[in-house]
Amino acid sequence: MKIERCKTDVLIIGGGTAGCYAALTIADQSDAKVLICEKAHIKRSGCLAAGVNALNAYITEGRVPQDYVDYARKDADGIVRGDLLLTMSERLNQVTEHMERLGLVILKDANGKYVARGNRNLKINGENMKPILAKAVEALPQVTIKNHVNITDFFVKDNRIQGTFGFNIQDGTMYVIEANAVMIATGGAAGLYKPNHPGFSRHKMWYPPFNTGAGYAMGIRAGAEMTTFEMRFIALRCKDTIAPTGTLAQGVGAKQVNSLGEVYETKYGLTTSERVYGTVSENLAGRGPCYLRTEGITPEQDDSLMKAYLNMAPSQTxxxxxxxxxxxxxxxxxxxxxxxxxxxxxxxxxxxxxKRATTIEGLYAAGDVAGGCPQKYVTGALAEGEIAAESMLEFLRSHTPVPPEEAAVQEHLAEAAHFLTTDGGLFDTEQLEDAMQTVMDTYAGGIGTNYRFHEKELGIADDKIARLTELSDQLHAADYQELMYIYELRERLLVCRSVIAHLKARKETRWHSFAENLDYPEKDDAHWKKYVNSRMKNGKLEIVFRDLVEEGQNYEHCH
Incomplete structure (x- = not known):
C-alpha cells in the first residue's frame, strides 16, 4: 500500500456546510494551514448537496436570539444546551449575510428586505448553495482539499488528538495526517434502521445515505463523551418521495388531517416529535391515511410549491x-x-x-455531529463552523502538534490490509447491513414497531448488533470502494450500540416516537430532566448523567 504522511495546522474532516465555513473563517483570520478531507467531493457533498429552498434558522425582524433559544428548548422539551443555542443564534444573521455576499440568492420584497417564511425562516434560491461555498474555499491559497479521502479513525494519546488515519477511495493511498487541531464535521447517521423504501430504492430517504455516523464512531472509540443519542430524529415527510413537509405547513399553512378530514395536529401537539406521534396514532386508530391539507389553495400557491420542491426534492414535483x-x-x-x-x-x-471543543483536547465538533444544540439547520451549521474555527485558532497559539506513534499507525495499516487480503466469510457487507437494519427496526423502535420499544427488546438488539460486529471482522474488500463500505458498516454498528445504550438509560418517554419507551410511557421531570451522556472505556460504553445547564449559565470543559 502507498502511504502518504501529511502535516497541517488544522485538519477539517468533512467538507460539508460547517467544514467549508470553518475553512473560510480560518483563512479570513489567520495564515494557518488548513487541510480538508472529504470522502466525496466538496462541490456537492453533505446535506446541502441537492440544495435547499429556505434558511430555517434566522432571527427575523422583531425577534432576538433568545427567542430562537426558547423555541428550540420547547421543541426538545428542555433537554438542550441553552449556552450552545444562544452562541449559535447570535451568529445566524451574520453568516446569512456573508452567504449572500458570496452569491446566494435570498428573496427580497419591494423594500429590499428579506422575505420571511414564518417566524424564523427566509426564502432562498438555494440549489447552488454548496457549489457557492465550495468555490469560495477552493480559492483559498492556504487551504488544501483532498477529495475522495475517507477518514476512518483518530490518533489520540492521553486524551490529546494527534491526527487521523484514512485512505483515498480511488487510488488506495493510505493517509497518516498529523494536525495540531482537528475539527470533526462529518454529519449525523443514516442507515441504522430499515428505511421506508428498502432494497432498490433504499437511497430514497430523508437524510443523506452517505452520512454513516463516521464522526460519532471515531469519537466513541477514542473515548470522547457523547450526549443525547436517545433523542432520535424521525422526520414527517411526504409519502413515497420523502420530501420535506415544512414547505407545505409553513409555506401555505397546510394542516395535518386524517382520512375523515379532521385536523388532528392540535390534539397531539405541535412539536416535531408530536407531529410524527399524532400521525402514527391516527393510523393505528384506523383513521389513516394522514395528509397535509392542500386542497383549495390558490393557483399562485400551486406554482410556488411546484417550484420550491424543484430546489430540493424534485421527486415531489x-x-x-x-x-x-x-x-x-x-x-x-x-x-x-x-x-x-x-x-x-x-x-x-x-x-x-x-467553544465547540469536545472532551478530547484539540478536537472540535460542528454541525450535525455536535450535540446539545438542536434546530441548527444550514445557518446553524455555518455558525458552529465559525465558532469552532475561531476556537481552533486560539488553541493553535498555545499548543504544539504531537505526532502519532508509529505503533498506532501500523495497527491501522494492518486493519485495512486485513480487509483487503482476507478471503472473506459467509456474508458480504450488504447482507450484514440489511441484518443490522432489520435488528434495529424490530427490536430498537423502528418503523415496523411504530417506533416503540421496551427494555427486553433493547437487550436483544444489543446482543445481535454485537454479533454482527464480530462477523464484520471477516468481511473482504475487493477494492477501496468496498473497503469504504466495510468501514461505513462498522461505523453504523458502533453507533447502533450507542443508541441502544442511550434508549435503555432514559427511563421515561419525553419525546413520543423519538424515544417511545413502553416500559416507561410517561414523562418524568422529577428524575429525568437531565442529559444522558456516554463514553467508552476499555471497549465498554458507560452512561454518564449530567445536570442541565441552566438558562444564563455556560458550560466549559476543564481538561
Whole structure:
C-alpha cells in the first residue's frame, strides 16, 4: 500500500456546510494551514448537496436570539444546551449575510428586505448553495482539499488528538495526517434502521445515505463523551418521495388531517416529535391515511410549491405532474421516516462546550455531529463552523502538534490490509447491513414497531448488533470502494450500540416516537430532566448523567 504522511495546522474532516465555513473563517483570520478531507467531493457533498429552498434558522425582524433559544428548548422539551443555542443564534444573521455576499440568492420584497417564511425562516434560491461555498474555499491559497479521502479513525494519546488515519477511495493511498487541531464535521447517521423504501430504492430517504455516523464512531472509540443519542430524529415527510413537509405547513399553512378530514395536529401537539406521534396514532386508530391539507389553495400557491420542491426534492414535483393533480387538487399524504441520529435537528452528538471543543483536547465538533444544540439547520451549521474555527485558532497559539506513534499507525495499516487480503466469510457487507437494519427496526423502535420499544427488546438488539460486529471482522474488500463500505458498516454498528445504550438509560418517554419507551410511557421531570451522556472505556460504553445547564449559565470543559 502507498502511504502518504501529511502535516497541517488544522485538519477539517468533512467538507460539508460547517467544514467549508470553518475553512473560510480560518483563512479570513489567520495564515494557518488548513487541510480538508472529504470522502466525496466538496462541490456537492453533505446535506446541502441537492440544495435547499429556505434558511430555517434566522432571527427575523422583531425577534432576538433568545427567542430562537426558547423555541428550540420547547421543541426538545428542555433537554438542550441553552449556552450552545444562544452562541449559535447570535451568529445566524451574520453568516446569512456573508452567504449572500458570496452569491446566494435570498428573496427580497419591494423594500429590499428579506422575505420571511414564518417566524424564523427566509426564502432562498438555494440549489447552488454548496457549489457557492465550495468555490469560495477552493480559492483559498492556504487551504488544501483532498477529495475522495475517507477518514476512518483518530490518533489520540492521553486524551490529546494527534491526527487521523484514512485512505483515498480511488487510488488506495493510505493517509497518516498529523494536525495540531482537528475539527470533526462529518454529519449525523443514516442507515441504522430499515428505511421506508428498502432494497432498490433504499437511497430514497430523508437524510443523506452517505452520512454513516463516521464522526460519532471515531469519537466513541477514542473515548470522547457523547450526549443525547436517545433523542432520535424521525422526520414527517411526504409519502413515497420523502420530501420535506415544512414547505407545505409553513409555506401555505397546510394542516395535518386524517382520512375523515379532521385536523388532528392540535390534539397531539405541535412539536416535531408530536407531529410524527399524532400521525402514527391516527393510523393505528384506523383513521389513516394522514395528509397535509392542500386542497383549495390558490393557483399562485400551486406554482410556488411546484417550484420550491424543484430546489430540493424534485421527486415531489414530478409526482404531482405524473398524477396530473396539482397540490390544490389533492391533499399530500404523509408518513414518518426511519429514525436518524443527527445533531442538527435533535440534540444528539459530541458533548461540547461553548467553544465547540469536545472532551478530547484539540478536537472540535460542528454541525450535525455536535450535540446539545438542536434546530441548527444550514445557518446553524455555518455558525458552529465559525465558532469552532475561531476556537481552533486560539488553541493553535498555545499548543504544539504531537505526532502519532508509529505503533498506532501500523495497527491501522494492518486493519485495512486485513480487509483487503482476507478471503472473506459467509456474508458480504450488504447482507450484514440489511441484518443490522432489520435488528434495529424490530427490536430498537423502528418503523415496523411504530417506533416503540421496551427494555427486553433493547437487550436483544444489543446482543445481535454485537454479533454482527464480530462477523464484520471477516468481511473482504475487493477494492477501496468496498473497503469504504466495510468501514461505513462498522461505523453504523458502533453507533447502533450507542443508541441502544442511550434508549435503555432514559427511563421515561419525553419525546413520543423519538424515544417511545413502553416500559416507561410517561414523562418524568422529577428524575429525568437531565442529559444522558456516554463514553467508552476499555471497549465498554458507560452512561454518564449530567445536570442541565441552566438558562444564563455556560458550560466549559476543564481538561
Amino acid at each position: 414530478l409526482k404531482w405532474i405524473e398524477n396530473g393533480r396539482k397540490p390544490s387538487q389533492q391533499n399530500v399524504e404523509i408518513e414518518g421516516t426511519e429514525p436518524y441520529i443527527v445533531g442538527g435537528h435533535t440534540a444528539s452528538g459530541y458533548w461540547v462546550d461553548t
